[in-house]
Every structure is written in C-alpha cells, then in structure tokens.
Amino acid sequence: METKYISQSGIEQWFDAIVTSGKRVFAPVNSRGQVDFKPVKKLSEVADEYIQTTQSIKASVYPKAEVLFSYEKVNGKVNLTDFDPESVPETVLWKVHPCDAAGFKPLSAIFNWDTTDKLHNAHLAKTSVISFSCSAADESCFCTSVNGSPGNTAGSDIQLTMLPDGGAIVEILSPKGEALVALSPSVFVADKGEKKEKYLVDLPVRFNLEEVNAKLNKAFNSTVWKEQSERCLGCGACAFVCPTCACFDIQEDAHGSKGRRIRCWDACGFALFTLHTSGHNPREHQSQRWRQRILHKFFYMPERLSVVGCTGCGRCSRACPVDMNILEHITSIAKQ
Amino acid sequence: MSEQNTYLPYLMTIEKVIKEAPGVKTYRLKFQDEAEAEAFEFKAGQFGEYSAFGEGESTFCIASSPTRKGYIECTFRDTGRVTSGLASLEEGSTMGFRGPYGNVFPMEEWKGKNLLFIAGGIALPPMRCVIWNALDLRENFKDITIIYGAKTVNDLVYKSELKEWSDRPDVKMVTTVDPGGENADWKGEIGFVPTIVEKVAPSAENTIAIVCGPPIMIKFTFPVLEKLGFKDDQIYTTLENRMKCGVGKCGRCNVGKLYICKDGPVFSKEELNLIPAEEY
C-alpha cells in the first residue's frame, strides 16, 4: 500500500485518462431527483451533494438480470453456449462509498463459499473500485456498528479522501489500483502528510455487533419479529437496494427453439419466495420473512461465512415505504 | 483450465420413459458426452437440477442407485411449468441435468444393521436409490423391511419393482393404500402409513429407519417410531425445500443457518432437532 497526493486538476486529468483508456466508468449521477450509479464520460457528470446513492453498486458485480447460458434446439439436440467472461467489459467504479466497497466481501462470500460462481467472479475480476471516504453521514448510516468506518478501505482498489483544497489523499491499495494510477502517473505526487482521519465524518457506534449476535442466537422464537414486521409490506425494496443481498431466481427466456437461462434478483421478503409446489410455504407469514432477513444477515452469515451481511449503508431504511428502519430494529434487539 | 459455470447443465438423452402412476414418470438419462459420463459420480441421497429447455429447472433426487453405473434415473410428477415440460419429452430427446448436489445417506455407517424404509407416495424415489444400493450390497446389511404407502393403488410408483422386492426372500415388503384407495385385486394393507408401521411394529434393535414422505406423514410416523423404541440418531429423512440453485446461494432452502441443498437433503432426526421445524 502506498499513499499519494493528487490535486483537483490532477483528479480531472486522471479521470479523463481512465475514460480514454476505454474502460467503462460508473459513477453517481444525479438525475430524475435520484443519485445512482450510471455510465459517465466526464467528471462534471458526477454528483456532488448527496449522502447515499439510492441503489448500491451491487449490480456491477451481480447484475439485476444476467444470462447464465443460452441454448438452441437443433433436430432434437441441444447446443449450449456458455457465459463468456470475456464479454464483461473492464469497469471502473468511481466515487464508491466505503460501505459499498465493503459489500463485495459478503457478496463474494455467498457466491463462492462452496462452488465458485463464474459470472460473479468474471465481473469482480474486471471491476476496479475507487472509493471516496465519507465526510458526511445521515441518521440512517451505521457502518461503524458493523465493523466498517467512513474511511474503511476493504474492497477498494484506491481510496480518495477529499481535502479542502479540492485535492485528495490517495491510498493505493491493490495491483488494480496501481494499474489505474499508471494511467496518469504524473498527477500523483508525494503524500503531504495529511491525516486522513481528520476528514472523516464522526459516526458513533450504535450497537455492539457481538451482543446482537448473541441475542439473535436465542431470538428465533421471540415475539419481536411479529412486533417489528407488522407494518412490513413484503416488497423487495430493502433487498434490492442492499449491497449484500444476493438471493436470486433462475428463469427461462424461451423463444421457439432458442432461449436463455437468466439469473435475476429475488428477495426473501416476497411471500412466494419459499412456496413449495405442493402449496406448503415454510415462511408463510411476513414476520417469518422479516426474521429470515435479519437472522441471515446478522446471525447465519457470521456463523457460516464469517462475515456480517450488512455494511451499515442504511439504504434499506431509506428505501422502505413504511419506515422499517434496520438500525432502530437492530438496536432494539440489542437492548432486549 | 477456466472456471466452470455451475449453472451449465450436462446434456442428457432420455433413454427410457416409464409411466409409473397417473402424472408420474421415470426417465432413464444417459450423458451425451462420454467423458462427462466417465467422470460422474454420486452417492445415495443426492439430488440434481433437471432442465427442460424452454421451461426451466426443477429439483428432484437421483432415483437410481449409484451401484448401477452408466445412467441416472429421475422420477417426477407433472405439477408445474417445468415438470410438464419434462413430461412432454419423448424417448431420445435431450434434457439437462446439474448435480449431484447435497449430502448422502451414511450407508457406510449402517453396515451390519437392519434397515427399515418407510415411504409415502411420490417420496419413494429418493428411497429407491438407497433401497437398490442396499440390495446390491445385500451382504452389508441384516434385515431389510420396506413399508410403502400411497393414496390409491394407482398412485403406487415403481409397481414392477415393488413386486420384485416383495418376491425377494431377503426383503420384508409391506405395501398399503389409504382407506378407500384399494381396488378389488388389492392384496396389501389398507391404512395410513403411520398406522401400518405401528401394526408391523419393527424392532428398533440395531435398526436404522429411513422415512420419506409428505410432511404430514412424517409428522405422524416419528411418534410411532419413538414408541417402538427408535432413538433420534436411528431415524433419517430427507427434506425437500424449494430450491433454485442447488448450491447454497439462491437463499430459498435456508432453514436456520443450514441450507437444505448443501447440509441436506438427508438429515437424521437428531440433526433435525437443531433446526426450526416451522421452516421446512
């Protein structure tokens, strides 16, 4: 790891160099009253004043809908065409929040814990993450409570900490990061000795993760699930904006003799998610589905995959139409 | 070698179609690629994802025994989009298969024991795999008892094999149908499976009971076995939650911290006690 300084004009130059290199660049853009990651060509397109994008960057390594393989039936035989990792373009994610970058670890843990996932790994291999540490947060943010921080570098290839002069402290964290620096090496100068911590938002820890874990270990039959979930509408908004939710569905897109098998996002909050063909549904009530969501993230994943399934980005709380506030709910479980 | 795509199925030729019962068929499948056939191995209890190209994938067990090489068999009921797509295929056509997935029946540990198979309806297929496995290695086991029931005589699957088993001197075979499901020629028992188990009253001594069936049958069979003296580590079953990926990622079959597709589908009752019953 190496730390450098980059000036405001240096950032512009570097950004242009990345775009010119032919890589696809995704950055937060403010449009339609929402800030979300979109393909950009100019630094001026990138949004400035916002706390959090509506959606996470999950889609860049786990698309909403993706072709697993395609097939064609010819004279009673079937020809398969495998997913081609080369079809994935080199992508740079610009101005990612640390909580989003940290989401790659739990996401990959799910996709690769036993068999590996060719598609996810192909996207991951072609994706470089340039994160910006956070100088601001809102009441939904709680990264510091889930092993993260506004300056967390996990999952980032480069992290920028913006300075008052418009320049930034640059932490180069991986070979991919070095390769990005190499696109415009002259704009990176010696570190000025500024302390990064000075420019990070102060975000108090809101709950003790181990305490929550211990509580959840005994909470399966608690009444808390019903109490908390009564107003839950059972939509998938929380799961779809989440940087770590990975539940998916496999579907068929058939057109006559040709077709493709598609993997698309799904959510454990949907009523029919676990419905058996026989009509039996193991998670029949919303309270059971809410319990699954919380236990999966805060208990099963730590137990199974040694990583907590939440990065504290707060998106689910912001997206929920009925204010199912995860921070509030987890804090209340911790206090039980 | 480049990374394998878990979701890319093996291409299989349907070699043989057997009509088992109304809506129920057994397919014998052969690998189209010989190298794949050669490398393929599985054990009793495992399952797979079967593709009808154009419709999607469905999850069933491998119903043939690992001791029978060169093919696999699956038995399914035509109930939804995929299974009806599969059911409309003919001998010689191509379908897909991914697998084997899941854990296995610990047949090695069962050596020298009595085996008691209790199955209901369309749940005989996962057990058929174990039954043939045991019968092909008959000398490894002591008494083998099979209690199998279905709604009606018509709904009994593997009819010719049921006869073959009951004709064998080294197998005690009891078939039953639900009251009202019998016909004029029916010579087997009449009654629900748990009732018949109680009636047959197999000894729990040095015996492993393998129970497969609809949740309601399992629910009422467990107490009967308990009454007969079976301990929780002597009882095995398989769970069948909804699955899409088969490899512990899609999230559907998550029960407690376990994935039915990875940690199951085979569970001893002792293991079942550790996961929340309402979720399977």
Next chain:
Amino acid sequence: MKKLRERAAELLSQGVVSLVLGYEEGTKRPRPLFCRNSVNAEKLIFDSRCIHNLAVYITKKELVGKERFAVTAPISTLRSIMQLFVENQLNEEKLLVLTVDLNGELREFTTFDEIAAYVAQFELKRGEREQELLSKIEGMTREERWKFWMEEMSHCFKCYACRSACPLCYCSKCVVEVNRPQWINPWPAPLANMEWHINRAMHMVGRCTACGACGDACPIGIPIDLITRKMMEDMAPEFGYIPGQPAKQGNALSTWKLDDREQFIR
C-alpha cells in the same frame, strides 16, 4: 389529535375494537402503527404528513385478526376503503373508520354510505407534483413519451413495492407470478418492466382512486402513480363515474354500456 388518542384508548380499553390502525412518528416521517392497547394509543398522530395508505393492511387477515378493528384514514385512504367495499372485500360490522375533519373534529364512520357522504365533499384534484409531471408528459410527442417511460422503466428492479403498497392489489397470487403461460417476464428489464406496469394499470381500470401510494412507495422514484391516475381521469367520463368517488355500480371492466365510445373501431 388529543381526541383521537382518547377515543382510540377508549375503544381499545372498552374492547370495542382489538386494534387501532393508525400513524406514529417514524424516523423520517409518520409511519403505520398497529395499536393494540390503550397505552400505545398515546403514540397515535394524525396530520397532513400522514399520507401512507393504511387501507393496504385491512384486507390482511393475519394482521387485523377476526375481531372488529378501527383504522384512521385521511381522504385518500377513505376512497380506497370505499373501493374495497365496492369490491366486497370489507365487512361493515368489523370495521370502524376514524378521521379528523377540516375543523379538527374526530369523525367516525361504520358504513360505506357514511364514508361516501363525507368523501363527496372533497373533489379529487391533481396535486402540484402530479399537475407538473402530467402536463409535461401530455405536452410530449408520442416518441418522447415512449423515451421518457422507457428511461423510467429501465430503472425499475421489480421490487413490487408498488404492488405491496396498493390497497387494491390484494390478490394472493399476482399475475406476474403466473408462469403457465409466463405472461410477464419475471426479471427486471426495460420492456418486461413496462409490461408489468401496463398490466398493473389495466388491473386498476375503474378501481384506482389515485391515492398515490404506489408512486410514493417506489424506492427509485418512478412516477408510476401517474399511469393509473391518468387512466382514471381519462376513463371517468368514458365510463360515467366520478374520480375518487367509488360507487357501487359494478367494476368498470365487468360492466358495459351499449353506447360506450367506439370511434376508434373501424
């Protein structure tokens, strides 16, 4: 508000109702509250910020139970409740509707007719946001409208918050979950998303009361409420109903008139 709390506490402690479905302060704005005892009645609020349509819960038996329950309802919710009555989804004997009128007085309704008489005083008008967006869309050429909606639809990720938030989407199995045939592709993609939203709109013909809950629920801000709203406005004169005033005259698509417009039919 004080009166509402007192009345709710009274209803609960006297056992008149087992549940008062209302609003409490949330972390960002008021949110639904399932108030099951008189102590919790203290949390109840009711003001202009309380816009979430609580009618969405009153068809869910696992939530409202078998006993009589009360629901606090601003005008938009009252309209939904009326439509649910029209569709025979509610039982007058089980439901008590509470609202606070323009003079700050607490009003109670137990029947469709009482609600209808009250709601009739309020004309359904486009709000500022709807007016602005709809006149923008109405001013577009067809090609521009197509581009506008395709762009919007391309953002949809099919979380179905629109469906979940809608009091009139009470089907236990939705048309998108039907897979024989697979009417609507279940994955999010621009056209599949548009098909879903067109379907949703078609299932709302003559039913939507323009409460805006779907648009409000959309986490990515697609103005989907405008689709059903515009259709409701367009269809009201065609089918002879008053927007926002559901009447027990049969569902728009299950009835017909001999002289329904047909200039477009050759």
Next chain:
Amino acid sequence: MSSNTDFEPKIIAFVCNWCTYAGADLTGTSRLKYATNVKIVRFPCTGRIDFLLLLKSFAQGADGVIVSGCHPNDCHYTSGNFHARRRWIAFRSVLDLMGVDIRRIQYSWVSAAEGSKWADLVNNTVADIRALGPYAEYQKVADYLEKEGYNEEA
C-alpha cells in the same frame, strides 16, 4: 414514405371465432384478393383476447395488430364484445400515455357476412403500417436485459 416500399409489414390478427373468423373465411371462399401480410389467431370471443397478447405480438416482431370480432349486439356470448370494447378503451388510454404507437393496433367489427370488409380492413391496415414503417422502436428493446443496452443504442 419511399424508403418503406420494400417493407412488408408483419401483422397479427386476433379475431373471434363466430364473426370475423367466419368473415375472413368468406373472403377466401369469395375469391377476394387481399394482402398476405396477416397471420390470424382465432379466439372464442373478443372478450377472451388478453391485452398482453397485443404487446407480445409487437415484442416478437409484429409491426401491426388487428383485433376484430362481432358487431355490437351480435356477440355469440351476448356481451363479450362489449366487455372487450371497454377493455380496449382503457388499454388505448394506457398505451397512449406510455408512448406505445396505438396507430399500429386496428380494432374492427367484421361480421361473418362481411368478407369484403375483412379484405378492406387488412388492405387498409397493411397500407397504414407500411406507411408507418417497421415497429423497430418496440422490437429493439424486447431483448434488452440491462438498461445500458437501451441507453447506448438510443
């Protein structure tokens, strides 16, 4: 448009069994010549024609759609066409708002006796659609999974 002279529109007709299908049959037995661009799908009644079928036709490559059934008061099932008409009124309103080209959907009443009306309907519709050109705008987006595809080509 001269550029469209080579363009042969693909048209799908959803017709009811009792009137329009019989009418189209009469067109044939009467040896009336009409455009061959139309593929007919027969339904028991216009009331049974799901609106999504019209959209699916466009997605799968149709440039125009004809929907036709019995004249008002002539429905074999008494009121199927009245219900259908209401549905079409609503459907046109939704489609128009969404920017779907509703000129490409032609509704009609053609009775079993109107063989020549069917020929005219098809000929006129083919001429209209030929003038409008292929419905590439709709077909283009049918295969897109990701919005990027849409944006890049738009």
